Amino acid sequence: MQQINFVTIMKQEKHYINSIYYQLEQTAKYCKHLGTQLFQKLDLPVSLDEFSTLDTIKIYGEVCQRDLAKLILKDRPSTGRILNSLEEKGLIKRFADTKNNRLVRKTTLTIEGEKLLDEVTKILKDYFISMPEILSGSKVEELKLKIKEFKEALKEQVEMNI
Amino acid sequence: MQQINFVTIMKQEKHYINSIYYQLEQTAKYCKHLGTQLFQKLDLPVSLDEFSTLDTIKIYGEVCQRDLAKLILKDRPSTGRILNSLEEKGLIKRFADTKNNRLVRKTTLTIEGEKLLDEVTKILKDYFISMPEILSGSKVEELKLKIKEFKEALKEQVEMNI
DNA sequence: ATAATATTGTTGTAAATGCAACAAATTAAT
DNA sequence: ATTAATTTGTTGCATTTACAACAATATTAT
Secondary structure, X not given: OOOOOHHHHHHHOOOHHHOHHHHHHHHHHHHHHHHHHHHHXXXXXXXXXHHHHHHHHHHHOOOEHHHHHHHHOOXXXXXXXXXHHHHHOOOEEEEEEEEXXXXXXXXXXXXXXXXXXXXXXXXXXXXXXXXXXXXXXXXXXXXXXXXXXXXXXXXXXXXXXX | OOOOOHHHHHHHOOOHHHOHHHHHHHHHHHHXXXXXXXXXXXOOOOOHHHHHHHHHHHHHOOOOHHHHHHHHOOOHHHHHHHHHHHHHOOOEEEEEEEEOOEEEEEEEEOXXXXXXXXXXXXXXXXXXXXXXXXOOHHHHHHHXXXXXXXXXXXXOOOOOOO
């Protein structure tokens, strides 16, 4: 089987909107709309961004705000504002800590935060169960792995300035 | 080989940020940054969104603004503003037409628009050629097809209200 | 025929986002 | 030792974006 390389593919691309970059962007828009609509329909007390930030903190634990920003791919001001909102809602606690002898602010979920994260995660699962099977599960899983692989490679090429 | 279905996959997802929806969003952010950085670095006379809009008009021809909005997945006001900007720059011409006996505004590229589209498309190609091969070409092509498939299925599930 | 509904494009406004600049504090350089 | 550069988090601002409301017009319903 002949291997067609990336350059060859790009040369064959007559139009940017047929590139994987644009297709990914468009697909992500549908994902974002789907999530936002669900969060509004269910009248949840957090936004989708706040929820995924909670989820990130739960997984990656006590990181400073800048490291969290790098994880959620938002800039430092946006990250700070999301944390302000989560703190006002009593879902996280912030505390001072040091990282390389430098004063930083770290974050943990409160009991209420843990509870909400579990509840909304369950709601999302129930919602996806009620959805028609868009693609067979193994295909989705396979696609997800390929996207992650592509994302990790892309990460090396993009200067994020966070 | 046992087929694992979508529901099974979602049940196994303990965290939203590991879902294909969030992974797609994150990957698209890298794509967006990559493109925006390039357009700024080269000091191009159009934004990435304006360029992809030009490309869309080139492919889909004379469509009304609402149909164009559905293609570029932006709302009607945003679409109108992008067209205003492209018109001010002399890259498109707008003209009145009818669609189902209804007065609509349609768009075509000017000579300058065509020229700029070709030039920037070539610049993008050269840029991608200069990039290291992120993934082997066949893998990227395969991934793109799967993403398109996923996107088309997703489209049926999302009410875009455009 | 009249009213209700739908389509298209625009305007206005509020929210989100990114970016530059800043203050505080530490490390590195000369 | 003094200066320069780096890291972290915040504030302010300008751009983008979404969403509701509107005007104009055509279709549909009663």
